[in-house]
Amino acid sequence: MANTVGCIDKCSDQPQERLSGIFDKLRILSAAARYDVSCASSGSSRKSAPGSLGNVAASGICHSWAADGRCISLLKVLFTNYCTYDCAYCLNRRSNDVERAAFTPEELAELTISFYRRNYIEGLFLSSGVLGNPDYTMELLIRSVRLLREVHRFGGYIHLKAIPGADPALLFEAGTLVDRMSINLELPSQSSLQLLAPDKSKEQILLPMTRIRDWHREHNPQQNRQPLLTSQKAISGPMQPCKPAAAGLNFVPGGQSTQMIIGASPEDDRHILTLSESLYKKMQLKRVYYSAYIPVNHDNRLPEPPQPPLLREHRLYQADWLLRFYRFSVDELFENGPPSLDTDFDPKIMWALRHPEVFPVDVNRADFGLLLRVPGLGMISAQRIVRARRVGKLSYDDLVKLGVVLKRARFFLIAPGSASGDLGLDPQLLRRRLLANEPGVIKPKQLSLNDFPGFQPEIWKEAVTGQF
Amino acid sequence: MNILRYDGSFYGLICVMAPYLKRRQLPDGIERENSRQPLLFALEEEKSAPVTDLSADLACDPQAFRLPGVSQESWQNVWHAFLSEAPGIELAMARYLLLAIEKRAGIDSFMADERVRLIQRLARKVTFERHRFMGLLRFRSIGDNLYYAAISSDNFILPILAPFFVERLADQKWIIHDRKREVAAMYDMRAWTIIERAAADLPADSPEEGATQQLWQCFFDSIAVRERLNLALQQKFIPKKYWQDLIEKPGQ
Numbered sequence: 001m002a003n004t005v006g007c008i009d010k011c012s013d014q015p016q017e018r019l020s021g022i023f024d025k026l027r028i029l030s031a032a033a034r035y036d037v038s039c040a041s042s043g044s045s046r047k048s049a050p051g052s053l054g055n056v057a058a059s060g061i062c063h064s065w066a067a068d069g070r071c072i073s074l075l076k077v078l079f080t081n082y083c084t085y086d087c088a089y090c091l092n093r094r095s096n097d098v099e100r101a102a103f104t105p106e107e108l109a110e111l112t113i114s115f116y117r118r119n120y121i122e123g124l125f126l127s128s129g130v131l132g133n134p135d136y137t138m139e140l141l142i143r144s145v146r147l148l149r150e151v152h153r154f155g156g157y158i159h160l161k162a163i164p165g166a167d168p169a170l171l172f173e174a175g176t177l178v179d180r181m182s183i184n185l186e187l188p189s190q191s192s193l194q195l196l197a198p199d200k201s202k203e204q205i206l207l208p209m210t211r212i213r214d215w216h217r218e219h220n221p222q223q224n225r226q227p228l229l230t231s232q233k234a235i236s237g238p239m240q241p242c243k244p245a246a247a248g249l250n251f252v253p254g255g256q257s258t259q260m261i262i263g264a265s266p267e268d269d270r271h272i273l274t275l276s277e278s279l280y281k282k283m284q285l286k287r288v289y290y291s292a293y294i295p296v297n298h299d300n301r302l303p304e305p306p307q308p309p310l311l312r313e314h315r316l317y318q319a320d321w322l323l324r325f326y327r328f329s330v331d332e333l334f335e336n337g338p339p340s341l342d343t344d345f346d347p348k349i350m351w352a353l354r355h356p357e358v359f360p361v362d363v364n365r366a367d368f369g370l371l372l373r374v375p376g377l378g379m380i381s382a383q384r385i386v387r388a389r390r391v392g393k394l395s396y397d398d399l400v401k402l403g404v405v406l407k408r409a410r411f412f413l414i415a416p417g418s419a420s421g422d423l424g425l426d427p428q429l430l431r432r433r434l435l436a437n438e439p440g441v442i443k444p445k446q447l448s449l450n451d452f453p454g455f456q457p458e459i460w461k462e463a464v465t466g467q468f
Numbered sequence: 469m470n471i472l473r474y475d476g477s478f479y480g481l482i483c484v485m486a487p488y489l490k491r492r493q494l495p496d497g498i499e500r501e502n503s504r505q506p507l508l509f510a511l512e513e514e515k516s517a518p519v520t521d522l523s524a525d526l527a528c529d530p531q532a533f534r535l536p537g538v539s540q541e542s543w544q545n546v547w548h549a550f551l552s553e554a555p556g557i558e559l560a561m562a563r564y565l566l567l568a569i570e571k572r573a574g575i576d577s578f579m580a581d582e583r584v585r586l587i588q589r590l591a592r593k594v595t596f597e598r599h600r601f602m603g604l605l606r607f608r609s610i611g612d613n614l615y616y617a618a619i620s621s622d623n624f625i626l627p628i629l630a631p632f633f634v635e636r637l638a639d640q641k642w643i644i645h646d647r648k649r650e651v652a653a654m655y656d657m658r659a660w661t662i663i664e665r666a667a668a669d670l671p672a673d674s675p676e677e678g679a680t681q682q683l684w685q686c687f688f689d690s691i692a693v694r695e696r697l698n699l700a701l702q703q704k705f706i707p708k709k710y711w712q713d714l715i716e717k718p719g720q
């Protein structure tokens with residue numbers, strides 16, 4: 001692969017012979033994991049023993065940012081990129097001629113510890129190709145995390161990708177050792193799955209997901225049972241307090257997540273988001289990740305877009321955010337419009353333009369839920385408004401003083417002293433005004449920090465979520 | 469003209485300020501004496517870690533901290549804002565605290581008030597930088613289970629950053645060295661303390677350090693998706709001023 005050259009330069013020429021093996025493995029197995037999107041390390045409530053190594057930060061921490069601008073939080077590697085499966089979209093598929101490697105559980109545990117002690121990482125994100133068969137692979141993964149937890153007494157974050165098709169008993173065992181488990185949905189429909197990942201089936205993915213959900217419920221009785229969709233807690237408190245862990249057994253205290261590839265198959269945005277919504281509600285997933293399809297293989301079953309659909313991925317994350325924190329439903333979002341998200345505007349503006357009857361919103365009267373629907377008002381701005389207006393009526397100038405970004409919001413709200421609201425909110429006119437306001441082509445932004453709801457400094461949040 | 473002098477510590481500052489505030493007066497100026505005795509006043513969140521108590525020899529009545537109307541949140545805010553070391557921070561704190569005393573209510577809702585806004589903004593700046601360093605701080609191994617990290621932070625975040633690592637890296641000894649201020653936090657697996665006028669020489673690395681650093685650089689380079697290269701975004705998240713103390717090399 002051409003894109004690993006930089007690393008080869010760095011990693012070759014090691015003085016210590018003994019180490020060169022581990023360099024190659026790390027190079028190959030981190031490169032093989034790089035297309036995995038989730039970097040979240042937040043939301044787990046597992047408590048570690050006092051005096052031991054490592055803990056889990058409720059609000060998530062980025063330790064660095066890679067050259068693609070994505071947050072590096074976890075040591076993200078595959079255990080091995082050997083694979084007996086042949087998924088069309090995957091670099092590691094059996095039929096590809098790529099450099100292969102496999103860690104030993106000991107190597108992996110030591111590497112994780114040496115990075116953690118230097119504060120390079122929050123923990124480990126471990127995934128793997130299928131080595132031999134799913135059970136054997138799963139056993140190796142379990143051995144690695146068991147070493148970390150029991151020999152190294154490691155209390156940091158571990159996210160494990162379950163191997164589809166592995167024995168439920170192994171799945172359970174793994175779940176008692178890690179903070180988060182995920183099973184990739186891979187593709188947003190059964191037919192696409194059949195076409196592109198012939199070794200995997202919907203049942204193989206959904207059944208273990210259901211099991212993990214049920215075990216999680218059973219063993220984390222103190223955790224909020226409500227599906228995330230109706231919960232505001234995750235973002236409203238100043239710093240999210242850790243809930244005390246359940247006595248005894250802990251089963252994936254950080255919950256489960258999944259990932260799908262966007263743009264390798266024909267499903268539209270509404271279809272994808274409907275699926276996400278039901279995963280949040282029924283499977284109680286913590287996160288659904290969307291990964292813009294990047295062609296790594298030539299395969300006539302796959303499209304070959306000149307550019308990965310990054311903007312689409314960005315819009316999906318924004319819409320997903322609206323589902324989880326802004327009390328929107330998918331049906332509402334797409335009501336009166338086509339089944340794809342607007343490329344010019346974020347989904348909140350898209351919705352607002354289709355619902356002129358709701359606006360303008362009165363800053364001094366509107367309830368919190370309605371304030372959240374104002375384009376340009378984020379969670380923190382809405383909270384500030386609600387808090388500040390308790391001690392006095394807010395004028396337009398006050399909003400500025402509160403630090404509310406009014407670039408877009410001003411078209412949608414009224415406050416004493418505001419010149420807006422008199423636009424009549426003609427959607428066409430508004431559309432033009434808003435477009436004039438946008439800085440040319442909207443650059444897709446990274447959304448990796450979405451995961452850190454308890455994370456306060458809103459400058460980041462706004463930079464990251466596009467402040468909508 | 470009432471010019472107050474204080475020893476440079478948060479505790480000392482509140483001590484000299486409190487009598488004025490209780491009379492609802494503002495001093496005309498507050499000056500820091502040369503010596504820095506920074507902190508060693510820990511609010512609720514920092515209390516978890518054992519702190520060396522230097523306050524014993526400060527001639528101050530603990531009653532100084534009983535200011536009616538000043539909520540826990542406001543105390544937290546002045547403490548964090550104090551760590552910004554912004555010029556004139558002392559008077560800004562006095563104005564903010566006086567407002568709290570006068571209003572007798574949680575003043576942090578008065579976000580449109582200049583006095584409140586300033587303190588809140590500085591406090592946010594400080595906690596933001598602390599959060600940043602929770603991730604960006606890099607330890608290097610300099611001996612048997614002993615690690616060293618250098619930081620050059622804009623704000624004096626050491627007193628609120630160290631407790632985080634006391635919890636996280638509890639089973640190793642470490643030193644965090646604020647190079648700008650020549651102050652260091654040291655943790656010996658039992659307690660942590662702050663050392664003044666810490667020397668700036670870099671301790672020698674232990675033998676395995678170089679290889680581990682190269683492994684990290686290797687990972688750092690290989691995890692980036694080339695098709696999505698975005699150095700501008702990377703630099704937005706890690707401003708250049710922090711690069712010097714990192715192991716990895718952003719911007720490549």
Ligand code: SF4
Pocket residue numbers: 083084085086087090091092093094128129130
């Ligand atoms: S199972 Fe499929 S997606 Fe996973 S490594 Fe193997 S080929 Fe790739």
